[in-house]
Amino acid sequence: MAGLVLIIDDERILADSIAAYLDHHGYGTVVAFSGEDGLVRAESTSPDVAIVDVRLPGMNGIEVLRRLREMLPTVEVLMVTAHASVASAVDAMKLGAFDYVMKPVDLDELRFVVDKARAHQRMRQELTYLKARDRRSGGMSDIVGESPPIRALKEQIARVAALEGTDRGAAPTVLIRGETGTGKEMAARAIHYSSVRASGAFVEINCAAIPTALLEAELFGYERGAYTDAKTAKAGLFEAADGGTLFLDEIGHVELALQLKLLKVIEQKSVRRLGALRTKTVNVRIVTATNRDLEKAIADGEFRDDLYYRINAITLVVPTLRSRGEDIILLARHFLDHYRQQYGFPPKMLSPQAEETLLAYGWPGNVRELAHVIERAALLHAGRVVSVEHLGLNREHRAEPVVVASDGSVQVDFAAGPIVLENVERALIQAALRASGWNRARAAELLGISRETLRYRLEKFDLRPPA
Template identity: 40%
Template sequence: MLSQISSPDSQATLLPVKKKILLVEDEVLFARAVVKRLQKAGFECEHAESLHDAKLLIKQFEPDMALLDMRLPDGNGLDLLSDMIAKNINVIVMTAFGEVTDAVNAIKLGALDYLKKPIDLEELLLIIQKNEKTTELQTSLAYSRQRDAVINESIQLIGESAAMQSVRQQIGRIAQLSSLSDAVPPTVLITGETGTGKDVVARYLHASCINHDKPFVYIDCASLPAELMESELFGHEKGAFTNAVASRPGLIESAEDGTLFLDEIGELPLGLQAKLLNVLERRMVRRLGSTKERPVLARIIAATNRDLYQMSSEGRFRSDLYYRLNVITMQMPPVRNRGQDILLLANYFRQMTEKRYALPHHEFDASALMAIQHYHWPGNVREMRHQISRAVLMCTQPVISAQALGLPQASQVAVSALGASDAPMTLEDAEKAMLLSALEQARHNVSKAARILGITRMTMRYRMDKHGISSV
């Protein structure tokens, strides 16, 4: 933890907060030595000689940790232990020879550790530091799991198109397989254009499986520094390389029996592809500088916006790794091919932005709906989320127009098409007007008009035939 102090002559400086330790001990000379040593080590320390004094100091001092003697003038330390545990105070008990039973009972009640008297001060300090680090790790882990639980609960797959229904069915089947057997989960490869929501599907799959309360470890293979990539993935032992001052588990190992998500797997260098293949085949990982292998229990999901088959044919991606990853493949459709899902997504992002920033309700007008439906969305869901959020944040009117969306070309066509007449216009009429306007801008070049609207030439032809529009 850090606290901030400031002075008139200097900027705020961050200093570590001292951990508070309460020593409950009736041997005064020993207690003074302990207090002095702990203060020298950077701890804030208070001393109580009895249970009565300790209870008062707990209220006033609010310690993080307590060193608790078992035999005190006014009772047994066990009488105070439960109150300390209830107040989230980490307790280390101190026992004399012949009081081992008390120590065992204390551990059962929730004490972190125990020490036998006589106690060496340096050993005491090491025990305190070890337990302090363990507590911090447990707190961090608990926070991470709470955070992941909240994220998992908020994950949604928006859309009712056939493509999205297929994705949901595949996720349901994979989750079902995981619940039926303790066997190693099959590897899943998620493909699709950038921004289609591959990471959302990976999290949704994790949240749908029986081990959803386990870690979800996200690895962006494209952003890992080349010189640290191997160490980050596989971990290292102390002294494995120049700056390896301590042992550290890799991200693969950190996934435990949860989910390991390898995003942009196509960016992984060939040398590491061979090592990853070995992990997938043998389900074992070995840290750099270690001879010990550790089991890999996590479900492995990989994602890419590249054509791995083509890359493997060109020698840029290992074919054996591609075949090993390609056990179950899920194809994420681009937004432009998701039909009415486009409007569902737009309204979802509008509502989420309004909720996040406590904004009043907005609506899309006809021109905005036309622009949203006919824009090509090259950045897919990611681009749509940012465009809709920006429009909602910047719009001062209750109705969002195509111009407010700021989409190139498609919104301009929508405005010109819908603005040609003040009379009420049906959706069919609006679409026909947009097609005619685009053709006029393109001088009846169908391909160019399709590009203006952000649709394919085939779609343009289909809609022209639907409305009886000739290209001549």
């Protein structure tokens, strides 16, 4: 059925004709011949669309409209009016009527308007659902874990989310750093849905997944005729996120020319569509994320230092999964339950040996890899207990066969198996810190990197001076 339509009209022949016509085209119908009776039927049937005559005996159509909107906020109301009551129809539109139809009623035209009203209602319902779903899936409670690094991250997110300037669009920019798969997008969502902007839009885009020309059009929008295929005007993502948050994932891969335009938007808090003459002020919180070494990109001339300083007002570092200890087990159990609900299989549990294997594994793909491992094990194994062999992980522990010669050259032997690059990097930094007595300037010099890069690495690996 296309939907339920309530018809309120004191002209019985017309009301019955409308009902018969809509019934024939797949709608369900309910007919009432007075405003009072129409409200009673509306309360008992909850129609999707109501067709209401402006001129009714007793309670008039405008009052019926008002009562319907209070009783059923999602119902779409169409007013039927004669030439003499066009002004009343206009008043009805101001009160929230979807549209109005003139008498004598053309049934084909009426069905077209009813179809539009129903489509508009579905769109609003879908939008409401999606916003509610995003709100449920974007809060702080979705960040699973109780380890010290995650507790610290949650505290930082709460503080950042509470920061909102007194000037329009003055919320500080946030840069989220971390390896691939650690959950940078989840941190961005948590900032948005924990802030006063939670009722606004959370708009995200992966800057590395779209060619530069298309990325510019997506971000800034364009006017009709701005380029060959621009048949109609289109608002960009900055405008779509007005009053909310724009999350620019993988910002480290944006080309230099576009970086300059991003910098101007952040500084001026205004955006100009491609092909437009005027700018539009936007109130958007900018959250960015990257797993790229931006300091090295700046040194290589691939990233603007002025943009870096703008997006780096506040930096959050999402910890690696291997640094989160028992959170690995909490997350594994969380994913088991999630996939149980998604696929409808009976509850499953991890064997003690499987949990030991999960804790011992290096997790180069972080939380994303863990989710895939648990999903695969849960789907391919029919039993109630997920054991070690179902995980498909390599449990052997090998020392990294990396040797640094006296001349500074590095010799690497992969014959013994994979090498976790991050373990090597962490060991080098720890050795430099010990050799320098935790003098950061000296340690950075020993490693051949800047103090800013070393500071980021210390945050990334959660390295602290000995007590």
